[in-house]
Amino acid sequence: MKPRTMFEKIWDNHVIYSEENKPSLLYIDLHLVHEVTSPQAFEGLRLAGRKVRRPDLTFATIDHNVPTTDRSLPIEDPISRQQIETLRANCKEFGVTLYDLDSPEQGVVHVMGPELGLTHPGKTIVCGDSHTSTHGAFGALAFGIGTSEVEHVLATQCLQQKKPKTLEVHVEGELPTGVTAKDIILAIIAKWGTDFATGYVIEYTGDAIKKLSMEERMTVCNMSIEAGARAGLIAPDETTFAYLKGRRFAPKGEEWEKAISAWKELVTDEGAEYDRRVVINAREIEPQVTWGTSPGMGIGISGVVPAPEDFATENERKATQNALAYMGLEPHTPITEIEIDRVFIGSCTNGRIEDLRAAAKIANGYKVAPHVNAMVVPGSGMVKEQAEKEGLDKIFIEAGFEWREPGCSMCLAMNPDVLAPGERCASTSNRNFEGRQGRGGRTHLVSPEMAAAAAIAGHFVDVRNWEVKEREGKAHGTV
Amino acid sequence: MEPFKKITSVVAPLDRVNVDTDAIIPKQFLKRIERTGFGQFLFYEWRFDEQENPNPDFELNKPQYKDAHILIARNNFGCGSSREHAPWALLDYGFKVIIAPSFADIFHNNCFKNGILPIVLPEETVEQLFQNVAKHKGYQLTVDLENNKITDGQGLEIPFSVDEYRRECLLKGLDDIGVTLMQEDKIAEYEKNYPSYYKIAQ
Numbered sequence: 251m252k253p254r255t256m257f258e259k260i261w262d263n264h265v266i267y268s269e270e271n272k273p274s275l276l277y278i279d280l281h282l283v284h285e286v287t288s289p290q291a292f293e294g295l296r297l298a299g300r301k302v303r304r305p306d307l308t309f310a311t312i313d314h315n316v317p318t319t320d321r322s323l324p325i326e327d328p329i330s331r332q333q334i335e336t337l338r339a340n341c342k343e344f345g346v347t348l349y350d351l352d353s354p355e356q357g358v359v360h361v362m363g364p365e366l367g368l369t370h371p372g373k374t375i376v377c378g379d380s381h382t383s384t385h386g387a388f389g390a391l392a393f394g395i396g397t398s399e400v401e402h403v404l405a406t407q408c409l410q411q412k413k414p415k416t417l418e419v420h421v422e423g424e425l426p427t428g429v430t431a432k433d434i435i436l437a438i439i440a441k442w443g444t445d446f447a448t449g450y451v452i453e454y455t456g457d458a459i460k461k462l463s464m465e466e467r468m469t470v471c472n473m474s475i476e477a478g479a480r481a482g483l484i485a486p487d488e489t490t491f492a493y494l495k496g497r498r499f500a501p502k503g504e505e506w507e508k509a510i511s512a513w514k515e516l517v518t519d520e521g522a523e524y525d526r527r528v529v530i531n532a533r534e535i536e537p538q539v540t541w542g543t544s545p546g547m548g549i550g551i552s553g554v555v556p557a558p559e560d561f562a563t564e565n566e567r568k569a570t571q572n573a574l575a576y577m578g579l580e581p582h583t584p585i586t587e588i589e590i591d592r593v594f595i596g597s598c599t600n601g602r603i604e605d606l607r608a609a610a611k612i613a614n615g616y617k618v619a620p621h622v623n624a625m626v627v628p629g630s631g632m633v634k635e636q637a638e639k640e641g642l643d644k645i646f647i648e649a650g651f652e653w654r655e656p657g658c659s660m661c662l663a664m665n666p667d668v669l670a671p672g673e674r675c676a677s678t679s680n681r682n683f684e685g686r687q688g689r690g691g692r693t694h695l696v697s698p699e700m701a702a703a704a705a706i707a708g709h710f711v712d713v714r715n716w717e718v719k720e721r722e723g724k725a726h727g728t729v
Numbered sequence: 730m731e732p733f734k735k736i737t738s739v740v741a742p743l744d745r746v747n748v749d750t751d752a753i754i755p756k757q758f759l760k761r762i763e764r765t766g767f768g769q770f771l772f773y774e775w776r777f778d779e780q781e782n783p784n785p786d787f788e789l790n791k792p793q794y795k796d797a798h799i800l801i802a803r804n805n806f807g808c809g810s811s812r813e814h815a816p817w818a819l820l821d822y823g824f825k826v827i828i829a830p831s832f833a834d835i836f837h838n839n840c841f842k843n844g845i846l847p848i849v850l851p852e853e854t855v856e857q858l859f860q861n862v863a864k865h866k867g868y869q870l871t872v873d874l875e876n877n878k879i880t881d882g883q884g885l886e887i888p889f890s891v892d893e894y895r896r897e898c899l900l901k902g903l904d905d906i907g908v909t910l911m912q913e914d915k916i917a918e919y920e921k922n923y924p925s926y927y928k929i930a931q
Contacts, residue, residue: 336762
């Protein structure tokens with residue numbers, strides 16, 4: 251048999267039907283649902299008199315709209331409340347499991363799925379959310395879909411898909427200290443642009459990727475969509491299996507053994523060819539900061555804000571000019587001189603326990619700069635509980651960060667966590683588009699470590715030179 | 730879904746690269762539970778200032794583009810969030826065709842599901858269209874999906890290609906779910922042989 255890439259194996263395992271010049275019909279193993287992109291899909295089912303074909307493979311949560319303050323209070327925004335109540339009613343009517351606001355497991359859908367052990371290597375996973383690519387960290391083919399496709403999957407458990415091409419992004423060498431998974435993906439997007447992977451499924455390979463923890467791998471795969479990719483994949487290995495073992499929905503006993511041997515078969519065969527291949531050296535990556543209004547407008551911390559004339563094409567020059575005007579930045583300003591007003595640590599990109607540990611390590615023993623408002627929003631109820639067990643909440647609160655309830659929060663600011671016009675934010679989220687965190691708000695994407703350090707310094711600093719203060723007592727030995 | 734065959738209309742330009750779906754429909758308008766009524770919020774933060782007055786500099790606010798059903802745009806149109814509210818807003822506002830050198834994947838897909846035709850043309854051709862729109866006030870194009878060509882009535886003729894299956898769905902206004910359900914026996918067969926370790930114990 252011709253050697254195949256991991257993507258091709260997963261694809262072949264799920265094609266139910268194919269015909270020349272037509273999209274293939276692909277079976278979907280897991281469908282995650284949230285309140286914003288599902289109401290019209292359920293309504294469509296109702297109008298057509300259709301059922302949810304596999305409620306047992308469908309899981310819902312409420313994350314985009316939820317307040318991150320006191321959960322016992324009613325949701326003030328009546329339209330948000332209606333959307334949340336609509337999801338509750340739909341889940342009840344169609345028999346779908348919902349992790350509601352009072353559930354200890356509620357959280358950002360892409361944090362919750364892996365934590366519950368729903369995300370497995372080799373699965374096809376979809377959600378009406380572009381950051382579904384996160385789950386590719388496990389070697390699952392996971393991608394975002396629109397609401398019409400949500401309805402399609404609810405009704406048929408299948409999707410019509412045209413086979414994407416394959417792209418290997420090889421990250422060789424060792425990642426320097428203080429440089430994170432977030433910096434890898436930001437550097438990749440800065441180097442090749444926000445549409446370089448359009449039409450492709452990326453497989454991330456190389457020593458730097460193999461050494462990442464599961465949570466770091468999720469950060470990398472999460473932002474594959476910001477490179478335009480259909481999905482991002484990382485080969486499952488012992489790190490993957492160790493993360494999954496024992497989780498609530500992970501296979502148990504004999505099934506676990508069967509699963510492991512099947513999952514080991516998924517890795518790309520020797521000699522398999524990708525349609526395209528790019529290489530980046532991890533040693534050359536610095537902590538990244540975006541300066542513009544597209545995730546590809548990023549640079550290392552030792553750099554300066556570029557000028558429009560630094561770019562080759564008229565379109566790029568115009569885009570840079572618009573971005574600098576929106577961001578209120580002058581060309582050639584050193585990145586370390588950019589002062590910030592707000593800090594957001596959280597999201598499906600960087601709201602996991604390791605992210606909070608990393609940020610807490612930087613924050614420990616320091617105080618947030620007086621002019622900065624900083625908040626930490628755990629990615630899920632389980633992350634919050636674990637962080638509190640480890641005393642991370644205390645470190646943040648003592649340093650002057652706000653400690654919030656889980657949700658998407660200021661990643662997209664659908665809830666009350668919004669930037670005011672002109673406010674400048676160091677954010678661990680994934681998009682710095684105009685208005686993303688609030689109309690006129692200015693977003694700089696960074697790692698959790700860089701965000702915490704910026705909160706304390708009041709401006710961006712090179713976290714590689716940060717003086718980490720030892721934690722007294724080291725209660726759980728984690729920081 | 731309404732079938733799409735042919736349309737003649739004034740062309741509106743949107744001269745920016747990487748137009749994201751947050752710009753097309755900002756998040757504060759995603760809370761509705763219907764598919765309709767999003768047109769009033771299209772490009773909201775570009776169309777209106779903070780006092781909700783129309784921004785006279787924004788292309789779509791210029792009176793000559795008021796009735797445009799065809800939009801020309803730049804690279805990577807529709808990037809970012811998967812929100813189908815973006816095509817819903819474009820369609821509700823009146824756009825039935827979007828022409829650009831490239832589209833983001835999910836957005837491109839979402840257009841077809843809603844009867845919008847996204848056409849990919851080479852960058853130079855799109856540039857030519859931008860110049861024509863700038864030169865001739867009220868510049869019109871006819872987009873003919875049955876014959877896969879764009880004409881301007883002044884001698885310009887541009888062939889285009891669209892994925893054959895999607896073209897057929899648009900021309901006939903086909904319901905995807907109905908098409909898939911015709912394979913019910915194959916879906917059921919697949920489910921019968923489903924790997925045991927993927928079964929989720931509730």
